[in-house]
Amino acid sequence: MSQTRYTKDHEWVRVDGEDAVMGITAYAAEQLGDVVFVELPEVGKEFKQGDELAVVESVKAASEVYAPISGTVTAVNDALEGEPGKVNESPADQGWFVKLKVADAGELEKLMDDDAYKAHTE
Amino acid sequence: MADQPLHRTPLYDLHVELGAKMVPFAGYEMPVQYEGVMAEHHHTRKHAGLFDVSHMGQARVTGEAGALEALITADLGALETGQQKYTLLLNDEGGIMDDLMVSRPEDDFLFVVVNAATKGADFAHMRDRFGTRAELIELDDRALLALQGPEAVKVMEDLCPGACGLKFMQAGRFELAGFEVLVSRSGYTGEDGFEISVLESEAEALARALLADERVKPIGLGARDSLRLEAGLCLYGHDMDETITPPEAALTWAVAKSRRERADFPGARRILKLIEDGPERKRVGIVLNDRAPAREGTEIQHDGETVGVVTSGGFGPTVGGPIAMGYVRADLAKPGTPLELMVRGKARQAEVVKTPFSEHRFFRG
Numbered sequence: 001m002s003q004t005r006y007t008k009d010h011e012w013v014r015v016d017g018e019d020a021v022m023g024i025t026a027y028a029a030e031q032l033g034d035v036v037f038v039e040l041p042e043v044g045k046e047f048k049q050g051d052e053l054a055v056v057e058s059v060k061a062a063s064e065v066y067a068p069i070s071g072t073v074t075a076v077n078d079a080l081e082g083e084p085g086k087v088n089e090s091p092a093d094q095g096w097f098v099k100l101k102v103a104d105a106g107e108l109e110k111l112m113d114d115d116a117y118k119a120h121t122e
Numbered sequence: 123m124a125d126q127p128l129h130r131t132p133l134y135d136l137h138v139e140l141g142a143k144m145v146p147f148a149g150y151e152m153p154v155q156y157e158g159v160m161a162e163h164h165h166t167r168k169h170a171g172l173f174d175v176s177h178m179g180q181a182r183v184t185g186e187a188g189a190l191e192a193l194i195t196a197d198l199g200a201l202e203t204g205q206q207k208y209t210l211l212l213n214d215e216g217g218i219m220d221d222l223m224v225s226r227p228e229d230d231f232l233f234v235v236v237n238a239a240t241k242g243a244d245f246a247h248m249r250d251r252f253g254t255r256a257e258l259i260e261l262d263d264r265a266l267l268a269l270q271g272p273e274a275v276k277v278m279e280d281l282c283p284g285a286c287g288l289k290f291m292q293a294g295r296f297e298l299a300g301f302e303v304l305v306s307r308s309g310y311t312g313e314d315g316f317e318i319s320v321l322e323s324e325a326e327a328l329a330r331a332l333l334a335d336e337r338v339k340p341i342g343l344g345a346r347d348s349l350r351l352e353a354g355l356c357l358y359g360h361d362m363d364e365t366i367t368p369p370e371a372a373l374t375w376a377v378a379k380s381r382r383e384r385a386d387f388p389g390a391r392r393i394l395k396l397i398e399d400g401p402e403r404k405r406v407g408i409v410l411n412d413r414a415p416a417r418e419g420t421e422i423q424h425d426g427e428t429v430g431v432v433t434s435g436g437f438g439p440t441v442g443g444p445i446a447m448g449y450v451r452a453d454l455a456k457p458g459t460p461l462e463l464m465v466r467g468k469a470r471q472a473e474v475v476k477t478p479f480s481e482h483r484f485f486r487g
Contacts, residue, residue, distance in 0.1 A: 033155065033158055033159055034158055034159055034160035036413075036415065036437040037413045037414050037415060037444070039414060039466070055466065057414065057415050057437070058159075058437075059163075059344060059348055059436060059437045059439065060154075060159060060344050060347075060436065061417070062417065081413065
């Protein structure tokens with residue numbers, strides 16, 4: 001079973017088969033409020049860890065989302081276009097953002113695990 | 123500014139008790155949301171929302187009405203007892219210093235409500251110009267609540283039946299749930315509703331009496347902003363400021379006809395010329411044919427050329443999509459004109475539309 005890892009900027013990432021899937025945490029979704037639009041990158045785009053990967057718009061404001069690890073986008077969650085509210089309803093599951101072909105598995109190890117992230121948000 | 127201690131309204135403890143997320147706003151700690159902006163917005167459009175607007179400035183003006191009239195665009199001579207006007211406070215060049223509400227709830231005084239961020243400057247300017255002709259007393263012992271939405275009148279039927287006789291832009295003194303209040307039939311959401319001025323010491327009890335009605339929910343500043351944007355209403359410091367004149371802001375309607383004839387308001391010469399010739403830039407409503415909201419400061423282009431800037435923008439929950447207001451070159455102000463909004467460097471297709479974005483439902487009788 002793969003473990004979910006977290007960034008201090010409230011992104012989550014977990015290995016799912018060949019790729020890693022990522023999104024924003026329930027904590028981040030709660031802070032943002034009602035999500036009304038998510039701007040996702042195109043498939044094939046490459047990101048370095050920490051690059052701006054997506055933008056989440058709530059009723060009030062826009063917030064950047066960063067790549068939790070380096071990699072190439074292999075899939076994006078098209079469902080968010082019609083139902084951006086999935087980010088609020090199911091941030092860790094149906095509200096995923098993109099799948100990434102992992103460039104360096106070592107980067108995953110350096111991210112926070114469940115307990116560390118819990119401590120980070122308290 | 124950052125080091126200034128924030129003020130609290132008399133409803134601060136109640137906001138916290140109701141689970142509000144508090145944020146700094148115009149020098150006050152204010153509730154931005156309770157359960158969520160979207161839910162609060164829809165609740166106000168469907169039922170009734172209660173807003174704490176105690177941060178706004180309230181004042182009582184006595185003496186010659188002409189002393190105040192000389193600084194604003196309304197015809198106060200024509201303001202009968204029980205009436206209210208939306209008007210503009212202008213600097214000597216005709217730039218907008220603030221927008222405000224003036225009413226004459228009773229014969230012997232005018233009641234003025236101004237914006238929170240500008241109240242100090244507004245009142246100082248008024249006092250300075252009044253001289254001995256009129257007196258301004260700041261009512262800093264009063265709170266202000268707004269009850270807005272299609273069911274606001276039903277809530278008031280039980281608590282303050284007298285106020286239900288008011289029509290849009292009328293005001294008077296009433297007893298509400300046992301408290302002496304000043305009520306006007308007005309608001310900032312595009313919905314039917316009431317603004318209620320009450321003694322600070324009685325504000326919390328009054329708010330609780332209104333919230334006891336299950337049709338009423340507390341609403342934060344987040345939804346107040348999305349509601350007013352959908353209603354196409356200007357926000358001071360964003361959609362207007364001292365560099366903008368009423369014709370540019372599409373607020374010529376707030377300059378009374380009689381005042382135009384008399385040409386006796388601040389900056390009259392310049393403004394009358396702008397009304398006659400048409401301004402070079404104009405405030406318009408904009409709808410995006412895209413899901414990405416365009417925020418304040420977004421550059422507006424037309425055929426690749428910069429033609430203006432967004433002054434208010436976001437997502438309209440009732441409209442169900444992104445909407446904005448901004449200034450464009452006057453020849454591009456016609457509804458249907460295609461524009462591009464440069465959101466994060468990418469041109470998003472948009473077009474000029476008539477405001478309001480969501481139909482007004484004021485009670486005009």
